[in-house]
Amino acid sequence: MAVIQFLGSTAGRWVRIIAGVVLVILAAILGGWWWLLAALGAVFIAAGAFDFCLLAPLAGKPFKGSELRKTFTS
Template sequence: MSTLQFLGSTAGRWARIIAGLTLVALTVVLGGWWWILAVLGAVFIAAGSFDFCLLAPLFGKPLQGPDFRKTHTS
């Protein structure tokens, strides 16, 4: 399984959500200019929650998760 396939999978969605929550939590703990991490975390949370992969179009694949997964079926 390639990295791109993993990101499009259910496990990949959860990994993006957890990574986003971790970045937001770090922002709360560190404060100051670290708020920039919260913005990146929010993007990860949104990507996982709304099922889209921002890297997919760079490889000529659809942005939406269901459409992306159809391109990888055997």
Template sequence: MPVLQFFNSPAGRVARVVLGLVLIAVGVSLGGWWWLLALLGLVPLAAGLFNFCTLAPLFGMPLSGRRFQEASRNRTHR
């Protein structure tokens, strides 16, 4: 799946970190119940920093970015 390939690329990791930081900044700046958005932003931030993809298991792929890339290589070489 091309979206998962992107998310597990170096550019995808940067995009997840940026998305997480934006969600956190918006949630903190708006205050009130928007702090929940800031909490939600921790998920893509952690996923980018620690190289895991939360969507991959939904498509039968491993959670770990390194294992995802290995599995993707094995599927394309068959």
């Protein structure tokens, strides 16, 4: 639950965006089948930029970041 709370936070959003950028850059450097990492990186970037958490529904929490944060402040 603490992981989901962190991922829903502003710091968690930035970590996802930075991790996604790192994966895309790594895939560009390595080439070949490593481009699959770029797809995963793109998902991380989108999740951070558009404020959603893919793991939250697995814990019964809302998918959207703003709603997720409300569940932890109440």
